[in-house]
Amino acid sequence: MRAIELSPTLIIGSGLVGASVGCALTAAGIAVHVTDLVPAHVAVAASRGAGTTDPVAPGDVRLVVVAVPPDRLSDVVASALKTYPHATVTDVGSVKGTVINDLRARRASGLKRYCGGHPMAGSHLAGPVAARADLFVDRTWVVAPHDTAAAATVLDVQELARLCGARIVTLGPAHHDEAVAQVSHLPHLMSALTGGVLNEVPASHLKLAGQGLRDVTRISTGDPGLWRQIISANADAVREQLVEVQAALGRLIDILDDPDRTDADLEDFLEWGRQGTRLIPGKHGTPAREFAQVTIEIPDAPGALARLFADIGEAGFNVEDVSIEHDAEREVGWLAVQVTEAKASELEQTMEAAGWTVRH
Amino acid sequence: MRAIELSPTLIIGSGLVGASVGCALTAAGIAVHVTDLVPAHVAVAASRGAGTTDPVAPGDVRLVVVAVPPDRLSDVVASALKTYPHATVTDVGSVKGTVINDLRARRASGLKRYCGGHPMAGSHLAGPVAARADLFVDRTWVVAPHDTAAAATVLDVQELARLCGARIVTLGPAHHDEAVAQVSHLPHLMSALTGGVLNEVPASHLKLAGQGLRDVTRISTGDPGLWRQIISANADAVREQLVEVQAALGRLIDILDDPDRTDADLEDFLEWGRQGTRLIPGKHGTPAREFAQVTIEIPDAPGALARLFADIGEAGFNVEDVSIEHDAEREVGWLAVQVTEAKASELEQTMEAAGWTVRH
Missing domain, CATH: 3.30.70.260 (ACT domain)
Structure with missing residues (x-):
């Protein structure tokens, strides 16, 4: 295996994720340069140890990490491929198919130097002030190479994830998007649906809320502006999941409506739900404990x-x-x-x- | 206010909830007798401090707490009203309307001595071995008087909840059932729906599961046999909630299908979900912290x-x-x-x- 050298790395977008990547790479001895449209963000990121605000010669940059909001991702990746001709370019967006499709549609050059990534970590705090070098430790980082990415590019992105302490899962962009629709975007929408119907519930009834309701609705408090971008970018895969839920919900209502329903019908439905939940592997991708x-x-x-x-x-x-x-x-x-x-x-x-x- | 005397109390059904009520009342100085169809349960409950297994003269009993599975509740309450002619009779079931409706349909005698209750506490452990005197401390205990319950009966049940350390909420049976459909039974089914669709998800995708999916699906692992009884007993109120979800889900799919959708449409949906979740009061019914x-x-x-x-x-x-x-x-x-x-x-x-x- 060749020695992989990621110095200097440029981080475009110094929010929580970008700044945390900077902190992790800096701690690993990589020379990191941070940028952001908002000067205060860069200053904060630098003060948190994410890297330097000094400029870097474009021809020197080895790795560019694009950590901007989802709806600006492909623009910034395309321009980075042009501006940094010798760099591997990756991103940290939650949806991978749209980025490569957009890049192809605009005939972006240097695509073999691009490989998407998706570090699956976050915090209830946002922005570079919450940046931590260990944000990705033991978390999943999906490396999502498209079929024309160079092998060296994929290795660079895997090395990035490894230096951040993450567990690497390699999945093609389409598979990745289907998977996150299933395990992340659908649950978010189910949580939002459960929360949404509470708008019609009297306050005297909400006093009876227990931990169960709180657990189901917790993620629905995520930033609607960010989640709109994520779900919009993955609309086809998300829609497919919603249609499955719609069918199952219809079956459930039919069971309740059936005057001849047996105990077994409703219990089978509940058992089906429990079985599916039990398929979720143990925390952090380790096998469920026996x-x-x-x-x-x-x-x-x-x-x-x-x-x-x-x-x-x-x-x-x-x-x-x-x-x-x-x-x-x-x-x-x-x-x-x-x-x-x-x-x-x-x-x-x-x-x-x-x-x-x-x-x- | 008169002094309320609950000694001796008889607990019928020595599972987790029945035995825990016994422990709390015993700790409060009440003479408690425990029974159960399963002799081993009574022995375990007694060994956990829930009360004595000695028999009690039926005419002496002041309070009967019926803590049997939902589908046996009205049978046991009706027979307790007959067997213990001077006792207030309450239950701890999760649904209240069916019990009083069943009792009325069978023209049960002594109904003014019955007032339902619903202590909203549990444990992931089941059975009397998990009994704890503090299971109900600071938890909600709904006292659900029907309109022909005697005032003294309601006071007895409130005293029971108070002695267990619970926060008392008084709601009529129909209001109670609508409230638990909204804050407990619907979330359970949403969790089961989210878990159920995972049955079709490949294991390689489930590896990407994070805390969000775990939170949404956690309660779906509850006992399907018990939840079948709960939801079946509250089918009308639950159905109403499911139909609201069905309509909202339809609107969401329409938004994703609309080629002319604006960013605002999807964001409004997510904001609606977040707003509803924010209506849930702080833990244990205290106002959300400012x-x-x-x-x-x-x-x-x-x-x-x-x-x-x-x-x-x-x-x-x-x-x-x-x-x-x-x-x-x-x-x-x-x-x-x-x-x-x-x-x-x-x-x-x-x-x-x-x-x-x-x-x-």
């Missing part, structure tokens, strides 16, 4: 269960779930404890050493 | 912003949001810091004492 069950006899003695919980707690085990099983024949109870697979045999041994009976 | 802004000048000197953040942090202020404002005329930057209203003037004084310029 749990193992350890089953311990509850002696028929006063306070036995309390002592059992105390012993489990003292041993420092992180209990994920517990349930009681009842042995109808023997009048005895069993406590089923869920722990991570890695901890199960340790828990068994600890409990047996403490005198409890473990079912094997 | 924030105040303190604006501090950023001197034009290297490292000024970093020093400013350090000073704010050292003073121990909890910054809710920050943004930079730029003064176009004076080439100066301002840092706008959001803190709770109560803290704003303290922050101003602290920063001025440290030599910063605060804008008033």
Whole structure:
């Protein structure tokens, strides 16, 4: 593998994402230059450690990171390809197909030096004041090469993501856009729909709101101006998802309308929802954690269960779930404890050493 | 006000909610008797401090709390009204209209001694092993008197909720059911719809899932058997909400389909969603917290912003949001810091004492 050299890098757009990329690259020893249409943004980004505001000779620039709002992306990428003739150019936009399509439609030159990217990280704070070198650590960074990107270009963008500490996923632009429609844009719109109907709900009813409603609606408070651009740029893929929801919603209303509906119809619908949710892999793309069950006899003695919980707690085990099983024949109870697979045999041994009976 | 005496109380159904009510009442000095169809549940509930498994003379019982699954509620309430002739009878079900309607349809006797309730608390753990005396502390407990309930009955149920540490909201059964359809059952179904469509999403796309998707789909993993009963019992009110969502979803798809759509159309939709979400009051029914802004000048000197953040942090202020404002005329930057209203003037004084310029 060749040594990849990204110095100097130019960041166009010093908002939260651009400035954070600057901080991460600077921390990795790359010479970073930051720019922005708003002079105050550049000054703040520089003061946060994102790089220098000094100019850079266009012919020297090795990498350009375009971090401007979605509806200006292709303009700025096209002009960067022209202005920085030896640079790899990437962007950090949430939608990838429109950018390459726009660039092709305008016959932009140097396309083999462009490869899109999408770091999937953010903050509820906006702007360069919230910039952090570790914003992308362990987050997904999609590298989305179009079919005429040069291999060296793709390697440069992967190196950028790697230096920012991100997990790299490589997907073509169309696949990327379908995926984010499914896992990001549709959920955002479902959250907005759930929030929107609350406009008609009396305040006395909203007092009953619990954590569930708060979770479902949380992301709907994202900036409408930014999300309008994101969804507009990915309208076809988003529409396809919405039509699927529309069909499922119609089926659900039909179930409620059916005077002959069985318990199973509605339960099947709810089970379908639960199954889909369970397909989401564990946090940060690691596989969903597997749990193992350890089953311990509850002696028929006063306070036995309390002592059992105390012993489990003292041993420092992180209990994920517990349930009681009842042995109808023997009048005895069993406590089923869920722990991570890695901890199960340790828990068994600890409990047996403490005198409890473990079912094997 | 008369002194309300709830001893002895009988709890029918010793799952998480029933056993937790038992623990709270026991802690409050009430004599509590627990029962359940499953002997092991009663034993576990008693071992968790929910009450005694000793029998109680039916004529002595002052309060019966029915905490059985939704589809058995009206049966058990009707039989409790008969068996315990001097007791106030309440339940803890998530839907209130069906119970009183069923009781009336079967001409149950003693209805003036019945008043429904709905403690809005739960846990991701189920069953009496997870029982806690503080499960209801600061949570909402809806007391839902029907129009022929005796005043003394309602007072008993309010006292029960008070002893459990809950915040009492009194709403008629129909209003309650409409409210929970809006703030609980619809969000559950929206979460299930969002999760359900993931069944068709390839695993390589699901790897891009972030916190937003996890938040929206979290509640869809609730027990389909239980939620089928809840939604089935509240089908009319839930259907009304679903039809509103259906109309809004149709409008959204029309916006995406419209070749002449303006930026404003989609942004208006997203803004509508955000506005509705913002109507949700602060956690636990307190009003949403008000924030105040303190604006501090950023001197034009290297490292000024970093020093400013350090000073704010050292003073121990909890910054809710920050943004930079730029003064176009004076080439100066301002840092706008959001803190709770109560803290704003303290922050101003602290920063001025440290030599910063605060804008008033």
